[in-house]
Amino acid sequence: MATTAGTPVAAPPAEAPPGGPRRRARISWAAYLALLPLLVVLALFQYYPALNGIVRSFWDWNPGQVSTFVGLDNYAKMMDDAIWWRSFRNLGYIFVFGVVSWVIPLVAAELLITLRSQRAQFVYRTLLIVPMAFPGVVTALVWSFMYHPNNGVINRALTAIGLESWTQNWVGDPSYALWSLLFIGFPFIAGLPFLIFYSTLQNIPREIFEAAALDGVGRIRRFWTIDLPLMARQVRLLFFLAVIGTLQYGFMAYIVTSGGPDNSTMVPVLRMINVAFQGQDWGYAATLSTTLFVFTLVLSAVVVFVRRSDPASTNVRGLR
Template sequence: MLIPSFILLITFMYYPALIAIGFSFTNWDGFNQPQFTGFQNYIRLFKDEIFLISMKNVGVWTVIKVIVELLVPLIVAVMIFHLKSKRMQYIYRVLFVIPVVVPGIVMFMIWSFMYDPNVGVLNTLLKTLGLEGMIQNWLGDPNIALYALMFVGFPFVVPFNLLIFYAGLQSISESVYESAKLDGITRIRRFFQIEIPLVMGQVKLILILTVIQLLQNVTLPLVMTNGGPGYSSYVPGLYMYFLAFQNGEFGLGMAVSMIIFVIVLFLTWIQMKYINPSTEYKA
């Protein structure tokens, strides 16, 4: 059974990746014979103002979203885990997981409507509360468009992350909690001294997956802002899409993808090397 799986993996994963590496050193429009250009695509990118803007945007986006999408699901998972009723634990898990069935594109369209400057829910609510001074063109203002995109998904209880943290909490031995209880530990100390260290393996996994997902993010800015206004919500994945499929610069687009790959590889190595899970409770 492993051989067919390995063949499929090579055909649909490794082979396209190797092809992308090769074409990133060429000038290719997708139709004519590619022309080898060496490192010119990479040199051009690091002199390209749009690419540098997209890198800055994704850096800010990644830092903020990683913190939020780690912390909020962990806190919610802890709250659910410590409910006395197993039935209520199950009900809350189901309620938080239900949004997974909503296609991402549908969620983005709903948020686009909510952000509408004229009839959107957000501005209507602000007007109702007498906060007219806070009304904004959320997706049309280059100073706030990127942050408006980051806010999509509020309250940020990522179902996948929630379930991983919940499973991690279940793996903590009951004797650990009993020892902590005998030590008179408070809930806050329990959270920071027991639960966070003992689910650090799950933190590492979610951190890696979240960073990869954010660096490859294309659909959200494409659907909601198309990278605008101007280049204020450009990210590398979106710029790669425009270069390849709108401008016909497939070689340059693949160079962007290789830069993303190297960044992901480096960040993954850092996380694997320096984030180590604890296995015991230290009073």
């Protein structure tokens, strides 16, 4: 504020900088318009099919023909579907086995991070993740050939070392089919868990490891007291992603076993496909699809809730 002859005079208002509120408003509207085509495509190819499936679950749906409204009859039928509920039991085995198998990529990441040579880390890391580039269908077909009861590599190897009594019809026997399916991809290093574990360990400051070594902290103790606590959020994220991914599991089972033998490898996605394309019961298939969608949606909401209630993420948001 300036003064003239002892009388205060207000300073002239500062000019608004270029790119003020009006310009920002124009940019915001432009962004909304740019997003509009994407929202239209999502509504047409994602939201509409999902909502249509929910509506069709209350009908005896016959595409191209007359459909009859049946209310909750399809859902009552689902409650008595033994194969459908057995498929969820199989999913439980798949989920537990998948979580336990994280031990191998975790050990690999721990061993890799101990290498002092950055070049050696790069070479080994590349060799470990190259299998991720292989198409899933190729992996499924290769393992199918390995499991072949007569000419498969596994049975031939067992016979060659004198363990012929151990040979099995690995994917043709209900007692072994599910376990054989679970072991596809062994040793499970080339995947998302390894990348997350390794990147987390790589971002831990070296000074922490050096200080722990100076304090006489051994390798195993360092894992339990330093490495694992720092990976807690990543492990929790992997856990929930595994839950959601397991609910959508079906590709490998479809290629290798088609849900057999005797439904021993049946999973919800395969049951839904079989009801739709083999049984031609489209309304009931929509019911199964809707139920699976609700399960996935609820678990996704749990993921969001847990991440928002995470104290660490709350502190980060408070610093912004």
